[in-house]
Amino acid sequence: MSLHQLIYYSRNTAAGDDREMLRQLRDIVAVSQANNSRDGITGALIFDKQWFVQILEGEMERIEATYNRIARDPRHGTITLVETRGIPHRQFAEWAMGGTMRTPEVQEIFLRHGIGGTLDPARLKGGAILALALDLKAYEMEKKAAIARPA
Numbered sequence: 001m002s003l004h005q006l007i008y009y010s011r012n013t014a015a016g017d018d019r020e021m022l023r024q025l026r027d028i029v030a031v032s033q034a035n036n037s038r039d040g041i042t043g044a045l046i047f048d049k050q051w052f053v054q055i056l057e058g059e060m061e062r063i064e065a066t067y068n069r070i071a072r073d074p075r076h077g078t079i080t081l082v083e084t085r086g087i088p089h090r091q092f093a094e095w096a097m098g099g100t101m102r103t104p105e106v107q108e109i110f111l112r113h114g115i116g117g118t119l120d121p122a123r124l125k126g127g128a129i130l131a132l133a134l135d136l137k138a139y140e141m142e143k144k145a146a147i148a149r150p151a
């Protein structure tokens with residue numbers, strides 16, 4: 001067992017209006033969750049209209065196979081691998097693939113990480129992407145817990 005984490009970013013090539021884009025993104029997340037549960041992969045996918053930033057964690061062989069499949073996907077282009085590193089434990093164990101879209105609702109979290117305007121992942125280092133993704137996960141999980149809590 002050697003757990004690894006891979007971080008990449010890519011350019012979102014999804015065309016169409018907001019609704020069509022959201023539909024495509026839901027498809028990506030649904031397929032990812034099904035495949036990743038099967039492959040023991042967990043992680044997070046952050047996206048806006050221009051970019052995807054994804055963190056994959058699990059066994060190195062499985063991550064590589066998944067990354068190679070993802071890299072061939074025409075729904076995005078110019079993929080840049082940011083980092084691959086060994087990790088002692090998973091940081092996204094709760095998510096087979098948690099998708100967080102950049103909406104005004106989470107803008108404050110992006111601002112806290114110094115991202116005000118267009119997401120420019122080329123300026124984000126692995127550690128900064130990870131910190132942002134962990135904050136977004138905490139937010140999404142709290143939101144889910146609040147919905148589940150009786151009033």
Ligand SMILES: Cc1cc2nc3c(=O)[nH]c(=O)nc-3n(C[C@H](O)[C@H](O)[C@H](O)COP(=O)(O)O)c2cc1C
Nearest residue numbers: 028031032035036052054066069070073075076097
């Ligand atoms: C931005 C992005 C992220 C993706 N992430 C994953 C992922 O985490 N796991 C996965 O299996 N497929 C992911 N996909 C989808 C793959 O590219 C591919 O369509 C899918 O794995 C094929 O699965 P299938 O052979 O079961 O149809 C992603 C695609 C995009 C565009």
